[in-house]
């Protein structure tokens with residue numbers, strides 16, 4: 156892999172520089188001069204002296220230099236101006252434009268939604284009313300034009316991605332108008348156990364067979380946190396509950412019954428619009444478990460194939476076949492679940508565009524109510540990266556083309572894009588998109604991405620988030636290790652008390 160070394164004299168610029176360089180030069184390793192003395196194939200340097208910035212690139216056949224001034228005095232504006240000028244420099248040097256312009260964050264739709272709302276405010280228009288109006292509405296068209304102008308001027312964002320972003324932002328504003336914002340909250344319950352560990356896993360997950368005899372204690376600790384939630388979040392409206400992991404359906408029927416029974420008995424359900432359970436792995440789903448789930452007001456369930464190729468499933472260690480997934484999906488449908496989500500991953504080791512097409516074609520036959528498309532991020536120092544290096548495997552997936560195939564499949568199913576986030580720190584243009592039948596969107600997914608509501612997160616490895624009225628966001632996490640979590644449950648609760656009530660214990 157080729158390497159570019161970055162020499163920069165203002166450390167606060169590092170993230171933006173790193174993110175843009177990796178996007179302009181996908182497949183190239185970007186290292187900072189400070190942490191690397193080894194050979195490299197090119198140098199990118201930025202020398203900032205007050206308002207004056209000197210910038211140069213010497214890599215492959217590109218030799219480019221430039222100077223510019225930062226005219227903005229406010230820190231945030233100066234950061235934006237720097238980001239824009241850096242983008243223009245790299246764009247000129249490489250002759251490329253990036254699909255997301257100079258946006259490096261993971262939440263592009265949050266930014267587009269904010270611009271949309273600001274433009275509505277300028278014109279004294281109600282953003283929700285406008286978001287609910289048809290695409291042909293004159294006022295909507297005029298606001299959309301202003302958003303397009305600003306998105307380009309401020310972020311160099313235009314074309315297909317901006318169209319998609321504004322389409323999603325419009326849908327989200329409409330959906331969010333029916334949810335509580337900072338006066339509401341959601342609950343996440345993490346069950347960090349799985350039948351086996353997938354090769355690419357980046358979540359808190361432990362093989363269930365190792366922890367069988369600790370599940371009772373784990374559920375006790377979860378109940379303690381739920382009890383805290385019920386008594387301390389009384390002044391907020393509970394909008395959504397999400398049981399994720401791991402794979403919650405690795406619990407046996409009795410354990411599932413105990414968990415769901417406690418959740419429904421202790422949390423206030425009068426405002427709950429969505430109650431999701433992940434039944435991610437086909438090898439964890441049985442009729443008996445579905446019968447238990449059916450007893451409770453769960454109205455969204457996720458059954459995830461990730462791919463419809465047996466060869467890949469074996470390679471990534473999911474321990475189930477395509478046939479098992481299809482059977483599990485049909486069983487869930489026959490049990491009467493009317494909102495089934497399926498997750499797939501593009502870029503799995505060894506897969507080609509044809510595999511993506513096959514996965515989508517097979518899923519279209521099953522008619523899921525929503526489809527979430529993830530791009531596989533191969534992080535440096537990850538187990539997957541090591542495994543790929545050992546086996547001399549490379550990802551050659553054309554992600555843009557794969558995303559297009561998925562979008563076409565979603566269209567065939569009548570699903571619309573409703574949330575999107577980009578992957579942090581990765582080369583290329585990796586993004587994850589959720590498509591759904593209108594009215595069956597994953598509300599929790601939107602709330603997480605748009606950061607308009609607090610999340611009380613329960614269980615090992617989960618992260619709680621307090622979204623204040625002024626937009627300030629604070630977080631606290633639970634330890635990942637199961638034994639430590641069991642030992643320190645009270646400390647996790649004290650962290651929540653400090654986060655949500657401001658009272659330190």
Ligand code: SF4
Pocket residue numbers: 348349351352353355356357358359360400401402435436
């Ligand atoms: S099912 Fe999900 S959480 Fe479990 S090991 Fe696989 S990727 Fe990780």
